[in-house]
Amino acid sequence: MSEMLKIENIRKVFNPGTINEKVALDGVNLTLEEGEFVTVIGGNGAGKSTTLNAVAGVWPVDSGKIYIGGEDVTKLSEHRRAQYLGRVFQDPMTGTATTMSIEENMAIAARRGKSRGLRWGITKAEREKYRQMLSTLHLGLEDRLTSKVGLLSGGQRQAITLLMASIQKPKLLLLDEHTAALDPKTAAKVLEISDQIISENHLTAMMVTHNMKDAIAHGNRLIMMHEGKVILNIAGEDKKKLTVGDLLHQFEKVSGEEFASDKALLS
Numbered sequence: 053m054s055e056m057l058k059i060e061n062i063r064k065v066f067n068p069g070t071i072n073e074k075v076a077l078d079g080v081n082l083t084l085e086e087g088e089f090v091t092v093i094g095g096n097g098a099g100k101s102t103t104l105n106a107v108a109g110v111w112p113v114d115s116g117k118i119y120i121g122g123e124d125v126t127k128l129s130e131h132r133r134a135q136y137l138g139r140v141f142q143d144p145m146t147g148t149a150t151t152m153s154i155e156e157n158m159a160i161a162a163r164r165g166k167s168r169g170l171r172w173g174i175t176k177a178e179r180e181k182y183r184q185m186l187s188t189l190h191l192g193l194e195d196r197l198t199s200k201v202g203l204l205s206g207g208q209r210q211a212i213t214l215l216m217a218s219i220q221k222p223k224l225l226l227l228d229e230h231t232a233a234l235d236p237k238t239a240a241k242v243l244e245i246s247d248q249i250i251s252e253n254h255l256t257a258m259m260v261t262h263n264m265k266d267a268i269a270h271g272n273r274l275i276m277m278h279e280g281k282v283i284l285n286i287a288g289e290d291k292k293k294l295t296v297g298d299l300l301h302q303f304e305k306v307s308g309e310e311f312a313s314d315k316a317l318l319s
């Protein structure tokens with residue numbers, strides 16, 4: 053096994069020196085071996101999305117280092133890092149091009165960063181590949197290759213976005229509350245699809261969620277963040293034994309507060 057992601061003591065302060073100064077990341081450390089899947093939980097403003105943004109290179113960190121697949125990417129632009137990453141966001145509208153068909157969306161993802169653009173058209177072999185990939189979702193989308201993505205439901209769009217994000221086998225898949233906007237049944241289905249895509253492609257993945265049950269049920273590692281720090285990092289057998297009660301207890305112990313998100317408790 054080799055290290056696929058190493059986050060070394062990163063710090064990020066927003067609006068430094070102003071009244072709005074915010075220490076968003078206060079020395080975050082995390083190492084993921086190839087094939088690991090970490091779920092990331094924590095209260096509002098804990099630094100979860102900021103950690104994912106730091107890895108994706110949305111802006112430079114103030115200090116610390118980030119390695120992807122052993123390469124120091126700390127100074128690489130977001131654009132350069134994109135070749136290593138797949139990302140799925142909360143809003144089903146962001147991941148796909150609404151006015152294009154399912155197969156066109158998939159072709160764009162498959163050709164990202166390559167010289168062969170869409171103007172070449174989609175070959176029969178490619179169409180068959182997409183059909184096969186879509187059939188593994190069990191959503192009936194394999195028969196709707198030429199349907200416009202804008203006609204699909206949020207869950208269907210997130211499922212397609214997941215396929216698109218993983219089609220080039222990224223070194224790292226970043227999921228930022230990608231099921232939070234879906235109804236519970238659809239969210240569960242999209243999570244199941246996420247598990248399937250991650251394990252079939254042996255991807256290394258990070259998933260931010262507000263749902264403690266989901267954080268426990270998915271992945272092999274779990275971290276809890278609080279005030280810009282990783283305050284809990286649990287893997288393997290220890291993670292399997294975790295309960296929501298344990299997590300609430302841990303959170304209250306380190307923070308001296310009650311866990312702020314009702315969603316985590318109610319869902």
Ligand SMILES: Nc1ncnc2c1ncn2[C@@H]1O[C@H](COP(=O)(O)OP(=O)(O)OP(=O)(O)O)[C@@H](O)[C@H]1O
Pocket residue numbers: 066067074075076094095096097098099100101102103
């Ligand atoms: N671009 C930005 N400019 C200024 N402040 C920011 C920016 N991005 C994040 N922050 C602040 O950094 C802190 C951490 O935010 P972050 O989005 O990482 O929290 P989170 O753990 O994902 O929380 P939530 O569960 O509420 O999404 C928050 O106080 C947030 O307001």
